[in-house]
Each structure stands twice: as structure tokens, then as C-alpha cells.
Amino acid sequence: MFLHLFSTTKAQSPHSNITTGSTLYTNSTPNFWPSPSGHFAFGFYPNGNGFKVGIWLIGSPRNTIVWTSNQNDKMLSPGATLFFSTDGRLLLLSSTGQVQSIAKPDQKASVASMLDSGNFVLYDSSWNIIWASFDYPTNTLLVGQKLVPGQVLYSSISETDTSIGNFKLLLQRDGNLNAFPIRNLFDASYVYWSSYTASRTERNLTLNLAADSRVYLSNSFGLSVKNITEGGYPIDAKLLYRATFDVDGILRLYQHQIGIKGSSNSSILWKAIYEEDRCLVKGICGLNSFCTINGADVSCLCPPGFMFVDPKNTNMGCKLNFTARNDCFGNKGNEDYIIFPLPNTVWENNEYDVLHTVSEETCSKDCLEDCHCVVATFKDQMCFKQKLPLRFGKRNSSDRAKALVKIIKSESLPNDDLPTETNVVIKKLGKKFVVVGVVLITFSMIGFLFSGYFIFKHQIWSSKINTRQASPPDVIEEISLRSFTYDQLVIATDNFKEEIGRGGSGKVYKGTLAMNGGQEIAVKKLQKMIEEGESEFRNEMKIIGKTHHKNLVHLIGFCSEGSSRLLVYEFMKNGSLGNLLFNARERPSWNERMRISVEIARGIHYLHEECQTRIIHCDIKPQNILMDESWCAKISDFGLSKLLKTDQTRTFTVARGTRGYVAPEWHKSNGAITVKADIYSFGVLLFEIICCRKNMVLSAPEEEIVLMDWIDRCYVDGELGKVVGEEVVDMEELEKMVKVGLWCVLTEPALRPSMKSVILMLEGTVVTPPPHPPSSYVSV
Incomplete structure (x- = not known):
């Protein structure tokens, strides 16, 4: 019945011309019409157990749906066909024989085309566009597409079901872009996000996405009136941008970096609501939850x-x-x-x-x-x-x-x-029981009060004799940490019997708190404390005690008794990252290593920027990254640089720095040490995580002995695959990780990125630019 005719695009043609009589099928080829570049396609895409008609950005490992025809229609069963009829109509024939129109232009269409912009269009005989998918947006705006006043972007039900979901984004005629739950009639009280771009002088504004990723409102003359995002990202044939109203009711701006063999590296450039504020979305959870x-x-x-x-x-x-x-x-x-x-x-x-x-x-x-x-x-x-x-x-x-x-x-x-x-609320009791109960309770309370008084006096007297050096009450109140006596920790560690680690700052012993139901702990005995120990230790406890982050090892308490200084931490059951990377039978998967890298970066960022007092760790290395029972990475030994003697923060021969991880500025006379020293150490650690080997291996081939230098040469020569051997990894992710590491180990501290920028690059939120030439970084 239908004649299949699918003509490929000539090199000089800007279109993929689809002539009348062309047909697409759900369960045989062709099932889509591609754009000339092959970046976009129009046709059938899988949806649940069936299919839908739409447009998608071709990518690997998965495609990105950017437009859906009749978004809320039921999915199509296998056997459906889509054909461009000889009378110029784009028709959908279901497996049961029902016919539905996909496009309804006012005139007869002669040619159809899937453009490189992601726009599917119909032309009349004079090559005038008479219908375009860009005029009927669903959940996404592409570059060059407009959202006009009164139009709505609808969220999808899920990532795999593109039917209309729970939220809508409406462009009002006053220029405001408002998001609210779809189940409610529009009312200002239900708006959970607004662009606040209402204009008294300009009416009927349109929402646009520019080629440099800028999301903005323009007037009827096409002039920009207000920017919602600043844009300014590269205009490149290999970079595609889209603004999508996502499943969770949040508008996000994405960048797609087109790689080899159709791969697409997606990253978020901007989001209307920050990740930590997602519960502000009204309707994200149902009634009574x-x-x-x-x-x-x-x-x-x-x-x-x-x-x-x-x-x-x-x-x-x-x-x-x-x-x-x-x-x-x-x-x-x-x-x-x-x-x-x-x-x-x-x-x-x-x-x-x-x-x-x-x-x-x-x-x-x-x-x-x-x-x-x-x-x-x-x-x-x-x-x-x-x-x-x-x-x-x-x-x-x-x-x-x-x-x-x-x-x-x-x-x-x-x-x-x-x-x-x-x-x-207790049931009413008889008056007699109440009276008897009150009398008994009263006498019991009097007895307990007298007993407690004498016991308390005895304890105070004993405390004054035996523990005159114990931590003052103000320290305990200010930091909410538990104060242990030395004898308590002797008992908890069985007289410091099991040593589980050591370093320049002291030795670490495993212990158990019987009074806490057998909670396992790690007790660090600090060595080489500063001379005025008590005062300095109290100040540092106030700092460390107020730090709290899921990627920092939790400090339970401390002991400050006489000349003894001990810290009590939660016990990390899975040991250090060093053991996981260098000594495990099987190396962690690539995805696990990427996750661990981001977790460490978040912990360092907290120390640098988010805790009450900025803390420079000074000794970032795999042995100081511990893994909890869920294999979550947690940083240990943070804040101890201020607890130890000054000389320990000035040379790599002792605890405040470890050879191979120390930033070059440590060796400059009178050189100021900043948080950028930790950035350098993190860069070295990142290389070790990528390759699952130590920074320096003397038994390796000569060109591979220093890991940092070897990775740099492989990057410059375009042979990054060598650094992971036979392991199959995402090469674009590998290149991103390596570039981040090379930025971190630059010789000049000012050129190194902040840890916040490192996190954004690792997560793919921002594009990682090529690093400076190799002369900008050195091995230490």
C-alpha cells in the first residue's frame, strides 16, 4: 500500500528531504528519519512496553527525548507505521488500523525535513515552512526555539515515560515564567519557582535559548529584554544546548558534548532550583506525605x-x-x-x-x-x-x-x-490510686534526692583529687563532644592493645565503648603536642567539634588529662582508600572510583569553605581517606595541623606532608601556605584513583615511575587509554578526570582551581577546559 522512499542528504544540502510516500515502522527499518549531521532523529522511540512518535538527540549510552507528538496519548503497540502520504499529510496508522494525524498544516505539504537544529518541519511546494515541531514544545526548548505567551512546558511522568507528569511551566503574558503543580488551577500561592521577569513596559515576551546557552526573554522586535541565565558558553558544532523542564519539576539547562561514534557527554550548566532545595517543589510528594x-x-x-x-x-x-x-x-x-x-x-x-x-x-x-x-x-x-x-x-x-x-x-x-x-494521656484512675501513688512517689523522690546529693558530693571531691587536669566544662558545652578520662580509654582499648594505624601525628588504636552498647571506636594518641597544650587543644577542639559533614570522619570525643591528648573517632570498618586502591584483590569499578573522587572533593570543600573556621588539611593522601561500612569515603586527620608543632607544617619529612603529595610552595622560603596546597595533593590523589597505583613506583618502566609525569605525557600524546590498561572505561570521563587532575597540580597556586570548581568539573556541571602546558606543574 505504501511506497517506501528514503533519500539521504547530499553533502551540500542543509536538509534531509523526506518525500511523500516515505514510511517508518516500529519493528523494522527504517524507524526514524535522521538530521543531516546525525545528531537528531524523528520517528518511533521505545516508551515502556510500546512506542511513541517524537524527536530525540542521538547519544550513547542513551538517547535524549526532546519532543513528543500527542504527549498524553497511549503508547503504540508494535506494528504501527508512520507515513507521509501522497496528499501531504503526516499520518500514524496503529496496529489495529486506526489513523491519526501527527501534523495538521493549513496547506498541503510537499516535503518534510528533520533539521540539524532538532526542528522537524513540513514545506509547501514553494519551500515555505507550513508546520514545525518547534511551534509545539513539550518539555524542552532547543537553540532557536521559542516559548510564546500562554504556552506551557510539561514535565514527564518519568525518564522512561514521556507522558505529561506532575508539573507545568507557564510563560505568562506579563513575562513571568512560573512553575507550579499541574493538579491545581493556576494560583500564585501554588507557584514554587518564578523567574520574576514580569515587565510593565514590555508585554507578550517570548522565552528563547541562544546558541551560547543564554536563556532570555525577548520582545516582539526580537530584542533581548531580560536574561534568565547569563550564557557565554562556547558556540561549537560539537556542543548542543537544551533547556528541559525535568521530571522533578525543575527547569535545567544542559550542554551535550558530541563525541566519537555518537557518544554524548551531558552536563548541567544551570538549574532553577538547587539540589539541596528540591523539596521546595510543590507536589513532588503526594497528599499527607x-x-x-x-x-x-x-x-x-x-x-x-x-x-x-x-x-x-x-x-x-x-x-x-x-x-x-x-x-x-x-x-x-x-x-x-x-x-x-x-x-x-x-x-x-x-x-x-x-x-x-x-x-x-x-x-x-x-x-x-x-x-x-x-x-x-x-x-x-x-x-x-x-x-x-x-x-x-x-x-x-x-x-x-x-x-x-x-x-x-x-x-x-x-x-x-x-x-x-x-x-x-493516661486513662483516668480512681482517686484512691492517685493519692496512694502520689504519696509513694513523693517519699521515693525525697530518698533519691538525698542519695543523689551525697553521691554527687563524693564524686566532686574525688574528681578534684584525681582529675584536676580534665577538660573544663566550657569546652564540653561549646563543642558538644564527650570528654573521656584516660583510664576510660585504657579500658576501652584494652590498654592500647590493637594498633590499627600510625603516622607523624600519633598512633591509632581500635577500641570498644561498653557503655555505648559495644560501639567500636578508633582512638588516636597525639604526639609532639605544642608546649602550651591545654589552651591550644581546647581551642582546636572547639573548631573540630563543630565540623560535621558526611565525608568527614565523625569525632566522638576527646581526652585532655595531664600531658595526654587523645581523640576518639568513629571506627571505619573498611579501612583506608589506600588499601582499597593498592592492596585489594580487585580494583574498584570505574563508577565507584568516580564517586569516591567526588566524595573526597566535597569533604575538602567543606573544610575550605563551609565550616565555621577554614581548615587546611595539609596531608591529603589515600591513607587519610577512610571507607565506612557503606564504602563511603570520609576524610580523617582534618584540623590536626594546628594541634601539632609548627615545624610539622613546614616540611614533608614529618606528618604535615607526605612525599609525593606535597605542593611546591611548601619548599619556598617564607612561602604562604593556602588551601591551594590541599588542591595539589588532591590532584595527585585523583591520578592514583584513576590508575589504582601509587604516585611513585620504582619498579615500573622508566617513563612510568612518576605517575603524574606519565599521565601528562599520555594526555599530550592522545594516548590516555594506556593509563587504565585493559580496563574498559568511558574515555570522555577519563579525559575529564585527567584534565581536572592536571589543573590541580599546576606549580603556581593561583592557577589551581578552587575545590568548588573541581566538584563542578567532576560532576560535569561545567565543561573542563584544557589545562595549562606541562611546564606549569612539577613532581614533588
């Missing part, structure tokens, strides 16, 4: 007393697992319930009653006695009693609000999980 950030993932959780509507699809929301009792009003509704507090958790304001200037206890009691109250929110001495359903819940550690959730006692959580602040 709340959103929380869990590492790289967003999780939807149910409050106590609720369960998931669909356990397999947790973002569908939650429902109550109990109903109000019939006798609720008769017994004031408080007999069988307790209050479970959820700190830092809030939902949309939909209160039916508000109590002013009350305590948390009063708020809890009032909710217990109110049959209609299931959840109350307490903040700033105000109590908001809320009605179901609860919407747009989120947990934010910086929010002082606390949700108070009413649950049935019989269905409450196990005792270990109950909060200390839980208010339990």
Missing part, C-alpha cells in the same frame, strides 16, 4: 499513623491507617491517643484553628482533645491545627516548625522509636 532530601535522592515519607497509598509508588501520597472513634467527643478524644513530634516538618497552611502565645505542651494537649485534629504545627509560640488532606509537606533542618501528629497508642511505634517529648 512530606519530602526530605536523602543524599542525592528525594524521598517521600509518611508521618506516623499514615501509610503509603501505593507502597510501590511512594510519591502518590499517604493515607490514615486509623479512623476517629465513635466516642471521640464523649471522652474528649484523648483517651487512646498520643502525640508524635516531627521536628523541622511543615505542610501547606490549611489550618482551621490557631492558638496564639502557647507552649508546645499546650498545643499537643489541645490537639489531643480535639476530635478533628490529626496534625498540628507548632512554631514561634503559635499552634496551627490543620485539616486533612495535608499538602506540599517538606522537612528542612533550618525550619523551626515542629509537626505534632496524633496517633493511636495501640498502633504507635516501638518504644525505642518513641520521642522523649511524646505526651501520653
Whole structure:
């Protein structure tokens, strides 16, 4: 019935001309029409167990869908065909024989074309465009494409299902670009992100994506009015840009670097909402649930007393697992319930009653006695009693609000999980039992008070004699660390029996805290302490005690008794990164090594920029990177440079630097040491992670002895495959990692990137530029 005619593009032709009579199939070739460059394609793409018609950016390991026809239609079964009819219509014939129009131009089409811009167009006989996919955006804007006033970008359901999802991005006629949940009629209160680009002087603005990646609004004359992103990225045939309204309801700007054999290295250049603020997206979780950030993932959780509507699809929301009792009003509704507090958790304001200037206890009691109250929110001495359903819940550690959730006692959580602040309303007891109970409790309390007083006096007297050198109370209060006596740590380590590590700063012993349920610990005995030890140690404890990051080894406590200085850390069960890289039977996978590199970089960035006092580690190396039970990388020995003698931070012959990792500026007389010294050490460490070998191996061939020099030569000669041997890795990722490392080990500290820039390059958020010539870095 249909004549298949597919003509390839001539070299000088700007189009892939598709003539009438051409046909595409779902289960045989051809199933798509490519653009001249081969970067884009139009046709059938897999969607779930079927197919959809759309346009995609061809890439490896997977394609990127940029446009979908009839986005919310059901998927097509195998056997469907798409044909460009002889009367100029683009028609879809399903496997059951139903015919549907894909494009509806006002005139008869003579030729179709898939352009290199990603635009699929139909031409009339005079080569005028009469229909274009660019005029009907779905979730993506490509370079040269416009979003006109009143048009919407819709998020997809998932990465594999491109049907309309939960969010929409609307360009208003006043120039504002607003994102809000799709299930709500447009209302300003539901907007969770806005470009705030409304203009009083310019109306009917259009949203554009420029060739240099700039996202901007232009007026009816095509002139730029407002920039949403600054742009300025390279204009290159091998670089493609797209702005996509993603599954999670966040607008992101992507760069695709086209590589060999169709590979495509994608990176994020800009995002409307930062990763740590993703719970701000209203509707990311369903009714009665709340959103929380869990590492790289967003999780939807149910409050106590609720369960998931669909356990397999947790973002569908939650429902109550109990109903109000019939006798609720008769017994004031408080007999069988307790209050479970959820700190830092809030939902949309939909209160039916508000109590002013009350305590948390009063708020809890009032909710217990109110049959209609299931959840109350307490903040700033105000109590908001809320009605179901609860919407747009989120947990934010910086929010002082606390949700108070009413649950049935019989269905409450196990005792270990109950909060200390839980208010339990006890059933009424007979007056006699109450009187007897009060008398017995009173006498018992008096006895305990007298006993406690004498015991306390005895302990104070003993403490003054035996532990006059113990840490002062102000240190404990300020840093919230546990203060151990020396004898306690002797017992915990069985008299420092099992040594698990050593370095210039001291020896490390394994121990167990019996009073903490057998918690395993690592105890470091510091050596060569500064002369005025007590004062300096107290100051450093205040600094280290306030550091907290998932990629830093957690400090549990300390001992400062007499001349003894000990630090108590959490025990890392999987040893050091050095053992994992150099001594393991099998080297970690490439993806694992990339993850570890980013985790180390994040920990160093925290020390350099985010903790209260900037800390230069001074000794970044594999032995100081420890792996927890989940194989997460954590930095140890941070902050100890200030605890040790000054000479230990000035030469690589002792602890504050290790040969091979020391930055060149350490050897300059009166040279200032900055955080860039750690950047250099990280660069060397990054090379070791890439190759799973030490920086210097004397038994290696002469040209490979110094790892840094060998990698540099391989990079310059275009032979990076040598550095990973026979291991199969993504060559573009390998090149990126190597370039980052070469930037880090530049001789001049000012030329080295900040650790924040290193993270952005490693994650692919920004493109890694070629490093400076090899003369800019040296081996140490």
C-alpha cells in the first residue's frame, strides 16, 4: 500500500528531504528519519512496553527525548507505521488500523525535513515552512526555539515515560515564567519557582535559548529584554544546548558534548532550583506525605499513623491507617491517643484553628482533645491545627516548625522509636490510686534526692583529687563532644592493645565503648603536642567539634588529662582508600572510583569553605581517606595541623606532608601556605584513583615511575587509554578526570582551581577546559 522512499542528504544540502510516500515502522527499518549531521532523529522511540512518535538527540549510552507528538496519548503497540502520504499529510496508522494525524498544516505539504537544529518541519511546494515541531514544545526548548505567551512546558511522568507528569511551566503574558503543580488551577500561592521577569513596559515576551546557552526573554522586535541565565558558553558544532523542564519539576539547562561514534557527554550548566532545595517543589510528594532530601535522592515519607497509598509508588501520597472513634467527643478524644513530634516538618497552611502565645505542651494537649485534629504545627509560640488532606509537606533542618501528629497508642511505634517529648494521656484512675501513688512517689523522690546529693558530693571531691587536669566544662558545652578520662580509654582499648594505624601525628588504636552498647571506636594518641597544650587543644577542639559533614570522619570525643591528648573517632570498618586502591584483590569499578573522587572533593570543600573556621588539611593522601561500612569515603586527620608543632607544617619529612603529595610552595622560603596546597595533593590523589597505583613506583618502566609525569605525557600524546590498561572505561570521563587532575597540580597556586570548581568539573556541571602546558606543574 505504501511506497517506501528514503533519500539521504547530499553533502551540500542543509536538509534531509523526506518525500511523500516515505514510511517508518516500529519493528523494522527504517524507524526514524535522521538530521543531516546525525545528531537528531524523528520517528518511533521505545516508551515502556510500546512506542511513541517524537524527536530525540542521538547519544550513547542513551538517547535524549526532546519532543513528543500527542504527549498524553497511549503508547503504540508494535506494528504501527508512520507515513507521509501522497496528499501531504503526516499520518500514524496503529496496529489495529486506526489513523491519526501527527501534523495538521493549513496547506498541503510537499516535503518534510528533520533539521540539524532538532526542528522537524513540513514545506509547501514553494519551500515555505507550513508546520514545525518547534511551534509545539513539550518539555524542552532547543537553540532557536521559542516559548510564546500562554504556552506551557510539561514535565514527564518519568525518564522512561514521556507522558505529561506532575508539573507545568507557564510563560505568562506579563513575562513571568512560573512553575507550579499541574493538579491545581493556576494560583500564585501554588507557584514554587518564578523567574520574576514580569515587565510593565514590555508585554507578550517570548522565552528563547541562544546558541551560547543564554536563556532570555525577548520582545516582539526580537530584542533581548531580560536574561534568565547569563550564557557565554562556547558556540561549537560539537556542543548542543537544551533547556528541559525535568521530571522533578525543575527547569535545567544542559550542554551535550558530541563525541566519537555518537557518544554524548551531558552536563548541567544551570538549574532553577538547587539540589539541596528540591523539596521546595510543590507536589513532588503526594497528599499527607512530606519530602526530605536523602543524599542525592528525594524521598517521600509518611508521618506516623499514615501509610503509603501505593507502597510501590511512594510519591502518590499517604493515607490514615486509623479512623476517629465513635466516642471521640464523649471522652474528649484523648483517651487512646498520643502525640508524635516531627521536628523541622511543615505542610501547606490549611489550618482551621490557631492558638496564639502557647507552649508546645499546650498545643499537643489541645490537639489531643480535639476530635478533628490529626496534625498540628507548632512554631514561634503559635499552634496551627490543620485539616486533612495535608499538602506540599517538606522537612528542612533550618525550619523551626515542629509537626505534632496524633496517633493511636495501640498502633504507635516501638518504644525505642518513641520521642522523649511524646505526651501520653493516661486513662483516668480512681482517686484512691492517685493519692496512694502520689504519696509513694513523693517519699521515693525525697530518698533519691538525698542519695543523689551525697553521691554527687563524693564524686566532686574525688574528681578534684584525681582529675584536676580534665577538660573544663566550657569546652564540653561549646563543642558538644564527650570528654573521656584516660583510664576510660585504657579500658576501652584494652590498654592500647590493637594498633590499627600510625603516622607523624600519633598512633591509632581500635577500641570498644561498653557503655555505648559495644560501639567500636578508633582512638588516636597525639604526639609532639605544642608546649602550651591545654589552651591550644581546647581551642582546636572547639573548631573540630563543630565540623560535621558526611565525608568527614565523625569525632566522638576527646581526652585532655595531664600531658595526654587523645581523640576518639568513629571506627571505619573498611579501612583506608589506600588499601582499597593498592592492596585489594580487585580494583574498584570505574563508577565507584568516580564517586569516591567526588566524595573526597566535597569533604575538602567543606573544610575550605563551609565550616565555621577554614581548615587546611595539609596531608591529603589515600591513607587519610577512610571507607565506612557503606564504602563511603570520609576524610580523617582534618584540623590536626594546628594541634601539632609548627615545624610539622613546614616540611614533608614529618606528618604535615607526605612525599609525593606535597605542593611546591611548601619548599619556598617564607612561602604562604593556602588551601591551594590541599588542591595539589588532591590532584595527585585523583591520578592514583584513576590508575589504582601509587604516585611513585620504582619498579615500573622508566617513563612510568612518576605517575603524574606519565599521565601528562599520555594526555599530550592522545594516548590516555594506556593509563587504565585493559580496563574498559568511558574515555570522555577519563579525559575529564585527567584534565581536572592536571589543573590541580599546576606549580603556581593561583592557577589551581578552587575545590568548588573541581566538584563542578567532576560532576560535569561545567565543561573542563584544557589545562595549562606541562611546564606549569612539577613532581614533588
